[in-house]
Amino acid sequence: MTGFVSFFRRLEGPQTVGRGPAFWSLFAVVMMIAVAYPLFSDGYTVGNTVYFFVWVFIALSLCLIWGYGGSLSFGQTAFFGIAGYGYGVLTLNFGSAYGFTLVALVASVAIAAFFAALLGYFMFFGRIAGVFLGIVTLAVTLMLERFMAQTAGPEWHIGSARLNGFNGMSAMPPLTIPWPGEPIVLFADVGLYYFVLGLLVFVYLALRILMNSSFGNVIVAIRENPERAEMLGYDVRKYQLITFVIGAVLAGMSGVLYTAWGQYITPSSMGMTAAALPLIWVAVGGRSDLTSTVVGTLVVLAAFQALTIYGSQYALVFMGVLLVLTVLIAPNGLVLGTMNWLGRLAARITQRAG
Amino acid sequence: MSLLELRKLNKHFGGLHVTNAVDLTLEAGEIHCLIGPNGAGKSTLFRLILGEHHPGSGDVLFAGENITALKAFARIRRGLSVKFQVPGVFKGLSVRQNLEIALQSRHRGRELEAEIDRLLVFLGLASEQAQTAGNLSHGQKQWLEIGMAISLKPSLLLLDEPTAGMSPEETHMTGEMVQRLNADGMTVLAIEHDMAFVRQVAQRVTVLHLGQVFAQGSIDEIVADERVAAIYLGQAHA
């Protein structure tokens, strides 16, 4: 029982911004708005919102590995692609009956996790760290993109699923929940919205608990000073590897959901731009905090899309400018900076009132 | 019984022979000071003991076990602990969190909180607990790191210049703390330049010079040794 209570107490802690009744009331209000939102919107807009949500998982994976763990990785995009292609290959071969799409979701994420375990083992136990970690993971991502781009020929297929080179794969079935009578097909509107929203809230809360646990303590300790962490008896490389694999699971979830959402995936989703954008969302939001990452990612994505109307090249330039401004004004992230400022303001007001 | 035994430890950095066939034996329960001029290889010897560096040849035995091939974290779990020369606290985290990370593998829940509170008082850092460790004074950082090191309840505590940057009073307090820990059964090996500290705590002193064990004995024997005085003077003239 006490174990149960202390488990949920970890929803708050030094590693996550936001605590107390004020924060959780706000959280409840946001949840109610999020749940009610499809009732006041049209299917297309809801589907577009799902698209934003889909990317939050990969952003959270970077938050975990980079913001909390201190290792800058471009590999998240590779795991995104592996899981996305995995979902395509599995569902194009085995279809969507009997809830198989959900099996494919789990299996594709597991494949991404397996690759991460392999790559992570060689990197962390080979003592690759710092900027070299960034270089190796970027190389792996770009190699995967190159590789997938040259699979146009008919000889490139897995089972009945053609890889299709640069054009990518398409027409895989959306996520489908088996149901007595008629299975529920989660097309990219209200159905998928609630599914992804539920998943997102679950992942967000689970990560809050994880980061405020003793495991999270060790992760930030490694970021602050790996030598000291080792000198407290922690097997630093093992912790780094586990974090890397959890990150790959999150990135893989993005990949599967993205593929299921649009029913397509192409090699460019593992390209240079695709690898750079999540970094910008997370840096602008505030990489060392989960809430800042979620809010920052959604805001920046929405702004990016709004700007794309004027041309995607301008939107990309805007992203660059935003990143530079963040680094100059609030190196820890604009959203995180604002939240901390609001927190201090609130503290001052209550102090004055008390 | 000897707790730590170094056998013919050799370490090269390129052409530099940093430790040269170092033999050193530590008895369980003693406070042993390691002194020597700058660059003698003292800190390197610590890293060899801890597994941060690996020797070119030679062995490290701890509590009768040959630990030469063990990784650093595994040695720590066997009962070693260290405070480095340059304070290695978690700068971006609060003082309290620093101690929590050190203590969490042996305590949980309310017991953990109580243990942190106890240690904060012991270190004189209770009013700084919410502060970011990076904002502490140099001396306070040293204390915090010593606190983290002793919270592992090691059987052998390694201290690399624990009193650097401390006032004479603080140095004396650190000496008393070391003696208290020793009275509770902790064996201590301390590198120190401050001779007042060495005189206060050392039961035995080893002088390291140019990577070699140069002299060994009680503090009085070492101070009386003209050869030892000469290497320090030689350095002062250099």
Ligand SMILES: Nc1ncnc2c1ncn2[C@@H]1O[C@H](COP(=O)(O)OP(=O)(O)OP(=O)(O)O)[C@@H](O)[C@H]1O
């Ligand atoms: N990682 C390293 N790579 C190359 N040389 C090193 C390394 N670490 C130490 N050295 C060199 O080895 C020698 C011994 O260094 P060490 O830090 O062990 O000395 P020390 O006795 O602790 O000195 P001090 O009293 O100044 O702390 C020095 O000449 C130093 O420059």
Ligand SMILES: [Mg+2]
């Ligand atoms: Mg030294």
